[in-house]
Amino acid sequence: MAMADVNRSSLVDEVCSKPALGPADILKLRTAARNSVVEHRALEAKLNALDAENLNGEEKAVRQAAYQWILGRLDAAEAAAKGAKAPHSQLIRGGIALDRGRHDEAVQLLQQAAGAPGSSIKISAELAAALRAGGKAAEAFKLVEMLEKTAGEDSDVLLQKGWALEALGQQEAACNAYERAVALDSKNAQAAFRLAYYLDLRGQDDRAIELYKTVAGQGISFVNAMINLGLLYEDKDDVDNAIACFKEALKADPTNFRATLYLRDAVESLDMYYDEGLRKETDRLESVLRISVNDFELSVRSRNCLAKMNVKTLGDMVRKTEPELLAYKNFGETSLREVKQLLESKGLRLGMQKEEEQKKARSQRLRLDGSDNEQYAKPIADLELSVRARKCMQRLNIETIGDLCEKSESDLLSTKNFGQTSLNEIKQKLAEQNLALKANE
Numbered sequence: 001m002a003m004a005d006v007n008r009s010s011l012v013d014e015v016c017s018k019p020a021l022g023p024a025d026i027l028k029l030r031t032a033a034r035n036s037v038v039e040h041r042a043l044e045a046k047l048n049a050l051d052a053e054n055l056n057g058e059e060k061a062v063r064q065a066a067y068q069w070i071l072g073r074l075d076a077a078e079a080a081a082k083g084a085k086a087p088h089s090q091l092i093r094g095g096i097a098l099d100r101g102r103h104d105e106a107v108q109l110l111q112q113a114a115g116a117p118g119s120s121i122k123i124s125a126e127l128a129a130a131l132r133a134g135g136k137a138a139e140a141f142k143l144v145e146m147l148e149k150t151a152g153e154d155s156d157v158l159l160q161k162g163w164a165l166e167a168l169g170q171q172e173a174a175c176n177a178y179e180r181a182v183a184l185d186s187k188n189a190q191a192a193f194r195l196a197y198y199l200d201l202r203g204q205d206d207r208a209i210e211l212y213k214t215v216a217g218q219g220i221s222f223v224n225a226m227i228n229l230g231l232l233y234e235d236k237d238d239v240d241n242a243i244a245c246f247k248e249a250l251k252a253d254p255t256n257f258r259a260t261l262y263l264r265d266a267v268e269s270l271d272m273y274y275d276e277g278l279r280k281e282t283d284r285l286e287s288v289l290r291i292s293v294n295d296f297e298l299s300v301r302s303r304n305c306l307a308k309m310n311v312k313t314l315g316d317m318v319r320k321t322e323p324e325l326l327a328y329k330n331f332g333e334t335s336l337r338e339v340k341q342l343l344e345s346k347g348l349r350l351g352m353q354k355e356e357e358q359k360k361a362r363s364q365r366l367r368l369d370g371s372d373n374e375q376y377a378k379p380i381a382d383l384e385l386s387v388r389a390r391k392c393m394q395r396l397n398i399e400t401i402g403d404l405c406e407k408s409e410s411d412l413l414s415t416k417n418f419g420q421t422s423l424n425e426i427k428q429k430l431a432e433q434n435l436a437l438k439a440n441e
Contacts (some may be wrong), residue, residue, distance in 0.1 A: 010042065011028070011029075011032040011039055012029060012032055012033065012039045012042035012043050012046060013042060015028055015029055015032075016029070016043075016046050016063075019059075020059055021059070021062060021063060021066065021088070022088075022118075022120070023087055023088055023091045023113060023116075023119070023120055023122075023123055024120035024122050024123070026062075026066045026070075026088065026091060026092070027091075027120070027122045027123070027126070028122075029043065029066065029067075029070055030069075030070045030095075033070050033071070034070065034189075035187065035189040035215075035221070035222070040071070043067055043070060043071060044071060046063075046067060047064075047067040047068070047071065050063060050064060050067070057083075058083070058084070058085050061080055061081075061083035061084045061085075062084045062085065062088045062089075064080040065077050065078075065080035065081035065083075065084050065088075065089070065092045066088070066092055068080055069081075069092050069095055069096055069099075074096050074099060074100065077092060077096055078093065078096050081093045081096070086112070086113075086116065087112065087113040087116035087119065087123070090109045090110070090112045090113035090116075091109075091110070091113040091123060091126070093109050094106045094107075094108075094109030094110035094112075094113060094126065094130065095110075095126065097109060097130075098110075098126070098129065098130050098133060101133075103130055103133050103134030103135075104134060106130040106133075106134070107127065107130045107131060107134060107136075110123065110126050110127040110130050111127060113126075113127075114126075114127050121147055121151045121154050121156075121157060122154075122156055124143065124147050124157075125144070125147070125154070125156040125157045125159070125160045127143065128140040128143045128144050128147075128157070128160040128161075128164065129160055129163070131143065132160070132163055132164050132167055137164050137167035137168050138164075138168065140160065140163075140164040140167075141161065141164035141165065141168060144157050144158075144160050144161040144164060145161070148161070153180065153184060154184070155181045155182075155184040155185035155188045155191065156181075156188070158177045158178070158180050158181035158184065158191065159177075159178070159181045159188060159190055159191045159194075161174075161177045162174040162175070162177035162178045162181065162191065162194060163194070165177060166194075171198065174194070174198075175195065175198045175199075178191045178192075178194045178195035178198070179195055181195075182195055182211070186214060187214070189214070189215045189221045189222065189225075190221050192211045192212075192214050192215050192221075192225075193211075193212070193215050193221045193224060193225050195211055196208040196209075196211035196212045196215075196225065196228070197228065199211065200228060200232060205232055205235070205236070208228075208232060209229060209232055209233075212225045212226075212228055212229035212232070213229065220253075222249075222252055223249045223252050223253045223256055223259065224249075226245045226246070226248045226249035226252075226259070227245070227246065227249050227256075227258055227259055227262060229245045230242040230243070230244075230245030230246045230249070230262060230266070231262065233245060234262075234266060239266055239387075240387050242262075242266045243263060243266045243267060246259050246262050246263035246266060247263065250263065288314060288346050288347075288348070289313060289314050289315035289318070289348075290313055290314075290315060291313060291314050291346075292312060292313055293306055293311060293312060293313060293314065293316075293317065296342055298338060298339075298342070299334075299335065299338060301330060301331075301334075301335055302331070302335040302338050302339065304330075305325075305328055305329075305330055305331040305335060306339075308328075309325075309328060314343070314346065314348060317339065317342075317343065317348075317350070318343065318348050318349065318350060318351070318352045319351075320350055320351070321350055321351040322336060322350055322351070325339065325350070375401060375433055375435070376400065376401055376402030376405065377400055377401075377402060378400060378401045379399065379400060379401075380393050380398055380399060380400060380401060380403070380404060382401065383401065383404075383426075383429040383430075383433075384429075385425065385426065385429065386422070386425060388418075388422055389418075389422045389425055389426060392412065392415045392418040392422060395415055396411075396412075396415060401430075401433070401435065404426070404430070404437070405430070405435055405436070405437060405438065406438055407437055407438060408437055408438045408439060409423060409437055411438075412426065412437070
């Protein structure tokens with residue numbers, strides 16, 4: 001499962017086209033670039049082309065500091081911010097202090113930025129974040145409540161309200177705040193992540209999965225969302241999608257220990273997963289084969305013929321082949337169709353038990369024939385096939401390399417979800433062992 005970037009707009013180009021950036025524009029750029037790989041790259045391009053733009057020195061300093069801060073280059077941003085005008089400089093330097101954990105400094109600078117004429121509600125939301133991060137959750141909550149009363153609901157303010165409520169131990173109220181934040185702005189990555197986290201805890205997996213999928217980009221929210229999404233997929237035994245999620249997390253943060261650990265465990269669990277699936281399928285099949293023929297509505301002729309052949313269960317039935325049934329007195333094409341329809345309804349077919357016995361006998365013979373056939377007796381896992389190809393091997397009950405070599409290209413291509421790509425993969429793997437598939441009849 002590839003994680004697509006859900007935020008494909010050109011917000012960075014749109015905002016940066018303005019002759020002068022305001023503090024609210026800077027925060028808008030930060031949200032876009034931190035939640036979208038596409039926008040992040042667009043902002044990098046803007047930074048690289050900044051010297052070529054026809055801007056005055058003060059505006060160029062603002063943009064230099066803002067772009068560097070948003071892109072995570074804090075030392076360069078801090079140096080550039082010294083030449084920026086207020087309240088831009090206060091906002092950027094406050095954001096840098098918050099990113100570096102200097103909470104008191106961040107609060108002081110963001111208070112100055114928030115108190116400037118024409119200040120945006122978004123800057124006040126940043127101030128609430130700094131207060132909460134510095135251990136002043138009650139003050140942060142008081143601030144966001146005041147903002148709601150004076151300016152109405154805002155997605156970023158509601159996000160900060162939820163975080164403050166979490167810090168105060170009011171998880172249910174926090175969850176409601178995140179729900180409202182996402183309703184106002186479905187691309188609010190941090191609110192979506194926190195809401196998904198709580199829904200995950202409550203067992204509402206499907207909604208949590210959908211919310212985690214909306215967290216795009218490359219920031220910490222995205223990395224954590226991919227990890228949590230992968231764990232949810234693992235809980236649903238969807239190991240393939242879990243692995244895809246952990247890989248996406250590592251693309252954004254190659255050194256993330258949790259993602260590395262979970263990816264390794266998921267890959268190692270594949271063999272266990274398929275072994276468990278095979279065991280369950282075997283148990284199911286054995287249960288079906290024990291079902292009595294008398295449990296089904298068959299014609300009198302068919303029932304009598306099967307009784308005389310001592311066919312009492314579905315297991316007895318699948319040991320018979322079409323020629324064997326048709327050779328029996330009074331058993332004709334009509335009875336044959338009736339029997340085949342019955343078996344198909346249970347996922348069975350005539351002769352399948354004999355095929356299985358022949359396969360096992362062939363495998364045993366290969367194991368006893370000597371060193372020339374040692375590679376035929378090796379388990380199919382030795383070929384290290386892709387997940388899709390391994391599933392097809394399971395459907396065909398192929399356990400050894402010898403079993404696979406008994407199959408033709410036509411046999412494999414007739415299997416569900418087995419295409420030319422998987423066929424080419426198997427042919428290549430066998431060629432590496434100087435082996436090949438059986439020729440098509």
